[in-house]
Amino acid sequence: MRAMLRFHAVAAFLAAAVVATAHASAAFPKICTLRPLGAGRDDTDQVEAAIARCGHFGTTIFEPGEYNITRKMTWDLAYSRVDLHGYLSFQPDIEYWLNANNTYRVIFIQNQASWFVITGHDFVIDAHSKGGINGNGQPWWSYFATRTRKDGDGRPVAFTLSKVTRGVVKDFRIEAQPFWCNAVADSREVIYDGMYCNATNQDAAFAGQNIVPNTDGINTYRSDKITLLHWDITCGDDCLAIKGNSTNIVAKDITCRGGNGIAFGSLGQYVQFNDIVDHVLLEDLKLLRLDPQVQPNLVSGVYLKSWTGTVHGSPPTGGGGGGGFVSNVVTKNVLLDRVSRPIHLYQTNGGHSSDAPSKLQFSNLTFLEWTGTSQGSLLVDIECSPAAPCPNMRFKDVNITVVNGTTPTYKCVNVVSETGLPGK
Numbered sequence: 001m002r003a004m005l006r007f008h009a010v011a012a013f014l015a016a017a018v019v020a021t022a023h024a025s026a027a028f029p030k031i032c033t034l035r036p037l038g039a040g041r042d043d044t045d046q047v048e049a050a051i052a053r054c055g056h057f058g059t060t061i062f063e064p065g066e067y068n069i070t071r072k073m074t075w076d077l078a079y080s081r082v083d084l085h086g087y088l089s090f091q092p093d094i095e096y097w098l099n100a101n102n103t104y105r106v107i108f109i110q111n112q113a114s115w116f117v118i119t120g121h122d123f124v125i126d127a128h129s130k131g132g133i134n135g136n137g138q139p140w141w142s143y144f145a146t147r148t149r150k151d152g153d154g155r156p157v158a159f160t161l162s163k164v165t166r167g168v169v170k171d172f173r174i175e176a177q178p179f180w181c182n183a184v185a186d187s188r189e190v191i192y193d194g195m196y197c198n199a200t201n202q203d204a205a206f207a208g209q210n211i212v213p214n215t216d217g218i219n220t221y222r223s224d225k226i227t228l229l230h231w232d233i234t235c236g237d238d239c240l241a242i243k244g245n246s247t248n249i250v251a252k253d254i255t256c257r258g259g260n261g262i263a264f265g266s267l268g269q270y271v272q273f274n275d276i277v278d279h280v281l282l283e284d285l286k287l288l289r290l291d292p293q294v295q296p297n298l299v300s301g302v303y304l305k306s307w308t309g310t311v312h313g314s315p316p317t318g319g320g321g322g323g324g325f326v327s328n329v330v331t332k333n334v335l336l337d338r339v340s341r342p343i344h345l346y347q348t349n350g351g352h353s354s355d356a357p358s359k360l361q362f363s364n365l366t367f368l369e370w371t372g373t374s375q376g377s378l379l380v381d382i383e384c385s386p387a388a389p390c391p392n393m394r395f396k397d398v399n400i401t402v403v404n405g406t407t408p409t410y411k412c413v414n415v416v417s418e419t420g421l422p423g424k
Contacts, residue, residue, distance in 0.1 A: 030058030036065035036086060043067035047088070051075045055082075055120075062086045062131065072103055072115050077123035077167070084131040087175070090115055090158075092136040094143055098154040106162040107185045109221050109243060109269075110316035111152035114160040114183070121165040129171040129194065133158050137176035137215070142203045145211040152316030155179035155214065161187050170194055181235070182218035184226055191227045192218075198234045200294060207293045212236035217256070220246040229253060236295060238263040239287070244275030244324065252283045258290040261300030261339065264326055266349045268306040268360045271321035275306075275360065282331045287372075289338040301336050301370070303344040306360045308351030309387065320350055327364045336372030342400055343367060347385040361388035367420075370398045377406045380421060384414040395420030 032054035037043050047067060054060045059081045066089045075082075096102055103113035116133070118125070135158045144155070158177040161167060164187040171194035174181050181197035184190055199215035201207075217233035220226055221243040228251040233239045239256030241263045242249060256262065262282065267275040282302070289298040307320035336342055345365075347358040362384060379400050384390035393415055402408055410421045 030054050031061065032058065033061045033063065034067070035063045036067050041068060042070050044069050044071055044073065048073060051077075055080050059083065064130065066134065069116075074104070074117045074119065077118065077120035077125075079122045081123065082125045084125060084127040084172075086131045087134045087173075088116070088132070089134040090136060090156075092139040094140060097156055100154060103154065103156050104160070106160060107157065107183050107219075107221065109185075109219075112180070112183065112316075113152075113154045113156045114162075115156040116158065117160045117162050118167070119161075119163050121167065124168045124170065125172065126170040127172040129173065129196075132173035132175070132196075133177075134175045135177040137178040137199060137212070138202055140178035141199075141201055141211045142206070145203075145206055145209070149214065150317050157183045159183075160185070161190060163187060164190055167191075168193065172196070174198070176200075177215055179214050180216045180219055181233070183221070184218065184223050185221045186223065187226070188224040190223070190225070191229070192231070193227075193229045195228070195231045195233075197232075199236060200234055208296060210236045210295060210297050212295070215259075216241050219243050220249060222246075224248050226250075231255065233257065233259075234290070234295070235259045236297060240282075241265070242277055242280060243267070244273070244277065246280070247276065247278045249280045251281070254282070254284070255286045255288065257288050258295035258298055260297065260303070261287060262302045264302075264304040264329070266305050266307060267324060267326065268322035268358055269315055269319035269350075271311050271319065273322055273324075275322055275324035277324075277326040278328055280329045282329075283333055285331070285334045287334070287336050287339055298338065299340045300344050301334055301339050301342040302331050302367075303341075304362060304365075305345070305349045306347045306358045306385075307349050308347065309356035309358045309385075310351060312350060312352070318350070320355070323359045325361045325363065327362075329364070330366045330368065331370075332368040334370045334372075336370070336374060336400060338373050338375050338403060340374070340376050341378060341381060342370065342374050343380045343382070345382045345384065345390070347383065357387040358385040359387050360385070362390045364392045365390070366394040366396075367398055368396050370400055373401050373403050375403055377402045377409050378411060379408045380410040380412075382412045382415055382418075386414050389414040389416045391416040393418040
């Protein structure tokens with residue numbers, strides 16, 4: 001109960017911050033209005049000029065249409081508002097963007113690239129459900145379908161918030177992200193109210209395959225008091241990914257279409273750091289299976305993972321041995337549509353059978369009001385590290401049906417205490 005009260009207090013605080021930020025941005029009469037220059041013309045200069053003039057103590061209005069963006073771009077916003085009625089269309093010059101000089105590396109974890117970064121404080125970006133980003137991802141997906149993908153290889157995150165305080169992103173659409181749809185890093189008191197991400201392969205040559213991996217809806221990292229409301233994510237990977245040092249996270253009304261499910265991790269990749277994830281509420285979740293010709297995967301409802309205690313190579317592609325903890329996580333009112341394994345926790349990511357066990361501990365995890373269907377009979381698979389057994393695994397009203405009618409099974413390894421599972 002205390003955890004739920006704390007979550008609601010955080011949500012109320014952030015809702016008040018939205019109102020305060022909106023009033024602050026409305027108080028400044030400076031206005032910049034943009035129109036797209038037209039097909040084949042580069043809008044980057046006019047966009048940057050408008051933000052430079054009105055991004056502090058002003059309002060920037062993008063009229064409908066597509067704005068062609070050809071180079072990396074940062075918006076530094078303070079006490080301001082952006083009304084984005086059109087799309088920022090990032091041109092799919094793959095070789096150009098893969099050059100590390102042409103993107104930012106503001107996300108420390110896995111050295112990920114970003115082509116568009118928002119920083120600053122006390123701002124509202126409202127896309128009115130009519131605008132946002134066109135990532136032109138199909139050429140990227142088809143290109144990498146026959147090439148090796150690696151973390152940190154330069155595929156750009158579509159929309160990155162870095163070092164933001166009291167920011168609001170509202171009714172924002174991202175079409176065809178090449179890589180992660182969103183990332184929020186080193187930020188606090190941020191609200192995303194209405195987010196749509198759609199990574200759907202249209203290349204018939206790859207029908208029935210998942211050629212859109214790594215198109216996560218969002219990755220949170222080193223951030224506090226982040227609220228995600230009313231999200232609709234179609235992807236081939238993690239719908240949401242809660243990464244290290246994410247605290248006081250609230251996500252409500254989240255629809256995930258295809259992919260791997262909602263992830264915690266991976267954690268413990270960096271031996272020199274502790275990853276702490278504390279106080280997370282995920283509520284009103286739907287995980288829906290797509291036509292397998294469009295996206296064959298729907299792996300988990302919620303899964304949690306850490307690296308082992310042994311270091312194999314170095315990040316971004318290797319690592320392990322990091323410590324920390326995950327605690328006070330509540331998942332509530334979750335509807336599943338034929339997932340492969342509804343609830344899964346494992347601590348062997350990137351490891352080998354001879355590795356030292358992870359010392360990162362999971363505790364105080366609560367799973368409430370889960371319904372729907374699973375393709376596999378193993379509904380709950382909690383496999384904790386012997387070096388950090390898991391206390392206080394709580395289940396209540398978990399009523400998931402196995403689609404082929406077989407008897408459900410449940411697995412708990414190195415779990416100190418558990419309540420609510422049949423026969424446990």
